[in-house]
Amino acid sequence: MNFPTVGVVGAGQLARMMLGPATNLGINVQVFASSDDDSAAQVTDSIVGDYTDELALLDFARSCDVVTFEHELVPQNVIRFLEKHGVKIFPSAETFIYSQDKIAMREKMKQLGLPNPRYQRYDSGVPNLSFPFIAKAPQGGYDGKGVWVIENQGQLDALPKPLLLEEKVDFSHEISIMVARSPSGEIKTWSPTLTVQRDGICIRTVTPVPELPRELELQIRNLSITIAEGIALIGVMAVELFQIGNLIMVNELALRPHNSGHWTIEGAVTSQFEQHLRAVLDLPLGDTTSTADWAVMGNILGGNQTDMFGHYGLLMARNPNLKFHHYRKEMREGRKIGHVLLIGNDCELAGLEREVEYAVDYLSGVINE
Ligand code: ADP
Numbered sequence: 001m002n003f004p005t006v007g008v009v010g011a012g013q014l015a016r017m018m019l020g021p022a023t024n025l026g027i028n029v030q031v032f033a034s035s036d037d038d039s040a041a042q043v044t045d046s047i048v049g050d051y052t053d054e055l056a057l058l059d060f061a062r063s064c065d066v067v068t069f070e071h072e073l074v075p076q077n078v079i080r081f082l083e084k085h086g087v088k089i090f091p092s093a094e095t096f097i098y099s100q101d102k103i104a105m106r107e108k109m110k111q112l113g114l115p116n117p118r119y120q121r122y123d124s125g126v127p128n129l130s131f132p133f134i135a136k137a138p139q140g141g142y143d144g145k146g147v148w149v150i151e152n153q154g155q156l157d158a159l160p161k162p163l164l165l166e167e168k169v170d171f172s173h174e175i176s177i178m179v180a181r182s183p184s185g186e187i188k189t190w191s192p193t194l195t196v197q198r199d200g201i202c203i204r205t206v207t208p209v210p211e212l213p214r215e216l217e218l219q220i221r222n223l224s225i226t227i228a229e230g231i232a233l234i235g236v237m238a239v240e241l242f243q244i245g246n247l248i249m250v251n252e253l254a255l256r257p258h259n260s261g262h263w264t265i266e267g268a269v270t271s272q273f274e275q276h277l278r279a280v281l282d283l284p285l286g287d288t289t290s291t292a293d294w295a296v297m298g299n300i301l302g303g304n305q306t307d308m309f310g311h312y313g314l315l316m317a318r319n320p321n322l323k324f325h326h327y328r329k330e331m332r333e334g335r336k337i338g339h340v341l342l343i344g345n346d347c348e349l350a351g352l353e354r355e356v357e358y359a360v361d362y363l364s365g366v367i368n369e
Contacts, residue, residue, distance in 0.1 A: 001026075003026045003027055003028060004027060004028070004065040004066065004281060005027075005028040005029070005030055005063065005064045005065050006018075006022065006027060006028070006029050006030070006064065006065070006066055006067075006068060006277060006280060006281065007029075007030050007031075007032065007060055007061060007063070007064030007066070007067040007068070008029060008030070008031045008032065008040070008067075008068055008069070008070050009031075009032045009051055009057065009060075009067065009068070009069045009070065009071075009074055010031070010032065010033075010040075010051070010069060010070035010071040010073075011031040011032070011033035011034070011038035011039060011040040011041040011046060011070075012038065012039050012040065012070055012071065012327070012329070013039045013040075013325075013327035013329065013336070014070040014071075014256060014257045014258075014273075015029070015031045015039070015040035015044075015070045016039045016040040016042075016043060016044075016327060016328075017257065017262075017265070017271075017273045017325070018040075018070075018257070018273045018276065018277060019040065019043060019044055020265075020273065021271060021273050021274035021277060022277055024274075025274070025277065027277060027281070028045070029044050029045075030044065030045045030046065030047065030060070030063065030064055031044055031045070031046045031047075032046070032047055032049060032051060032057065032060045033046040033047070033048050033049075034048065034049075034050075034051070035048060036048060037330070039327045039328055039329050040070075042328055047059075047060050051073065051074050051078070052074070052075055052078060053078075054077075054078050054081040054082075057074075057078060057081075057082060058081070058082060058085055058087070061082055061085075061087040061089070062087075065088065065281075066088045066089070066090065066280050066281060067082065067087055067088065067089045067090075068089070068090050068091075068235060068256075068276065068280045069091075069096070069255075069256055070256055070257070071256070072096070072099045072100045072140075072254070072255075072256075073140070074096075076093050076096075076097060076100070079092075079093035079096060080093045090183075090234040090235050090279070090280045091232075091233060091234050091235055091255050092232070092234070094232070095231050095232050095233060095234070095255065096255055098231050098253050098255065099237075099253055099254055099255035099256070100139055101138050101139055102136050102137075102138045102139070102141075102164045102252060103121050103138045103162070103164050104138075105250075105252065105253055106119050106164065106166075108230065108231060109227075109250050111230075112226055112227065112230045114223060114226065114227065114250055115247065115248060115249045115250065116249065116250060117166045117167045117169050117242075117249055118166070118167040119164060119165060119166045119167070120164075120165050121138075121162055121163075121164060121165075122135070122156070122161065122162060122163045122164070122165045123161050123162050124161065126153075127156065127165055128165075129165050129166075129167055131150060131151055131152055132149055132150060132151045132168055133149075133150055133165055133166060133167055133168050134147060134148070134149060134150070134165070134166045134167070134168050134169075135147075135148045135150045135156060135159055135163045135164070135165055135166075136148075136163065136164040136165075136166065137159075137160070137163065137164075138162060138163070138164050143200055143201045143334075143336075144197075144199065144200015144201060145200070147200060149168065150165075169242050169244065169249060170244065171242035171243055171244050171249075172243055172244060172245065173194060173209070173242075173243040174194070174195045174196075174197060174240065174241070174242060174243070174251070175192050175193065175194060175195065175209055175212075175220065175240075175241045175242075175243050175248070176192070176193050176195050176205070176238050176239065176240045176241065176258070176260035176261075177189060177190065177191075177192040177193070177220050177221065177224045177238070177239050177241070178190045178193075178224075178236055178237070178238055178239075178258065178260070178261040178264065178272050179224040179225065179227070179228045179233070179236070179237050179239065180228075180233075180235070180236045180237075180272075180275040180276070180278075180279050180285055180288075181228040181229070181233040181234060181235070181237075181279065182234065182278065182279045182282055182283070182284075182285055183234050183279075183282045184282060185229075186284065186285050187225050187228055187229070187285075188270075188275065188285045188286075188287075188288045189221045189224050189225065189288060190207075190261065190264055190268055190272070190288045190290075191207050191208045191209075191217075191268075191288075191290050192207075192208065192209050192212065192217055192220045192221070192241075193205045193206065193207040193208070193209060193260050193261075193263060193295075194206040194207070194209040194210065195240070195260050199334075201299070201301065201334065201336075202259055202260065202299060203298065203299055203301075203360075204296065204297065204298050204299065204353070204356065204357075204360075205259075205260050205262070205263055205295075205296070205297045206294070206295075206296050206349065206353070207263045207267060207290065207294070207295040207296075207297075208290070208294075210349060213246070216243070216246060216248065219248060220239075220241065220248055223239065223241075223248065223250070224237075224239045227239055227250075227253065231253075233255065234279055234280060235255065235256065235276050235279045235280055236255075236256065236257055236258075236261065236272050236275055236276045236279065237253060237254065237255045237256075237258075238253070238254040238256075238258030238259075238260050238261060239253055240252045240253070240254070240260070256276070257272045257273055257276050258272070259299065259336065259339075262297050262325070262339055262341065263295040263296075263297045263341060264288075265323075265325070265341065266291070266295065266323050266341050266343055267290055267291055267292060267295030267341070267343050268287075268288055268289065268290055268291060268295075269286060269287040269288065269289050269291060270285070270286025270287055270288055274286060275288070291343065292343035292344060292345050293344060293345045293346065293347070294342075294343065294344045294345075294347070294349050294352055295341060295342070295343045296341070296342050296343075296344075296349070296352045296353055296355075296356045297339055297340070297341045297356070298339060298340050298341075298356040298357065298359060298360040299336050299338075299339050299360070300326075300336070300337055300338040300339060300340065300360055300363045300364050301333075301334050301335065301336060301337065301364055302329075302331040302332045302333055302334060302335040302336075302337045302364070303331075303333065303364045303365045303366065304365050305331070305363060305364055305365030306331065308326060308337075308338070308363060311362060311363055312324060314362070314369075315340075315359050315362060315363070318358075319342070319355055319359070321342055321343070321344070322340055322341075322342055322355065322356075322359055323340065323341045323342070324338070324340055325338050325339050325340070325341070326338040338363070340356055340359045340360060340363070341356075342355055342356050
């Protein structure tokens with residue numbers, strides 16, 4: 001039949017959400033999971049192993065036509081080992097580093113002439129930036145873990161080194177844009193999206209970014225294209241940005257499907273998940289046009305709610321347009337366990353946001369009716 005198998009290292013919700021479009025296209029997806037219970041391992045072929053084990057991953061890769069990632073944690077030496085053994089792996093080790101190491105990413109943005117906050121790599125001594133500033137663990141951070149506001153030398157001394165220090169940017173909004181690039185060099189961008197954060201975690205996205213001037217939108221799209229070309233991206237990437245008036249600065253890159261691109265499942269002609277599969281298989285990319293005036297996504301964070309399915313009924317009856325995505329992950333306080341999405345045409349954005357907020361609060365147990 002000649003349908004390819006895409007191997008995904010990692011079996012969380014991002015791998016799980018690739019399965020819908022893969023099923024439609026007839027593509028096989030095999031995941032390299034850390035446990036049989038992982039979100040994607042529950043619903044597709046999986047191999048359980050340690051992603052830092054070169055030989056285990058090579059074995060996995062041999063049963064795949066192409067390998068990609070859904071998290072940043074696979075060490076560079078492991079990716080390079082696979083490449084040396086002829087595994088087709090996207091993004092490449094050389095490209096993936098910009099998702100794995102925030103210092104390397106800052107250096108690359110500087111080299112590409114793109115707007116960075118003032119920054120430095122810090123090992124010891126007196127910092128070049130004045131307090132307060134932001135310190136970041138160069139590797140392994142997520143959802144605000146590994147990011148600290150530093151007020152004094154004592155706080156800085158207490159953190160493990162090296163660190164990336166950045167000026168504390170006084171931004172008005174955080175914006176993210178998804179971009180895809182295939183090996184043949186084709187590039188597509190989606191509409192930029194507003195990411196609303198609470199305690200370092202994105203709680204909601206709104207697409208398009210309300211009141212974003214057209215010139216700024218174009219600037220953001222062009223910036224994401226410059227990065228995609230500059231790092232030879234293959235697959236999809238989220239470019240997270242700060243907006244300071246008419247100025248845009250890069251915050252960080254994620255070279256994989258991303259939470260800020262979940263809206264594309266129902267809100268764009270081609271979702272980030274389908275596009276990622278197309279890109280790593282070197283197929284022509286799909287149309288990224290939005291399918292509605294607005295798409296509002298709300299993240300459901302783990303709380304004390306246990307009966308998730310039992311709560312669908314009320315919400316579905318209340319709003320037949322609401323779309324549900326449950327990742328079937330173990331409930332843990334603050335962990336992203338699902339999301340809801342509403343698209344709308346010819347309507348007030350505030351109404352959509354209210355509905356999404358209600359659904360999120362109800363599903364996460366903040367309200368009971
Ligand atoms: P993570 O890897 O956890 O996503 P980020 O680098 O995106 O880390 O930082 C998390 C949050 O911290 C950002 O969404 C933003 O709100 C804040 N932040 C990060 N860098 C800066 C900065 N230089 N200035 C001000 N706030 C920042």
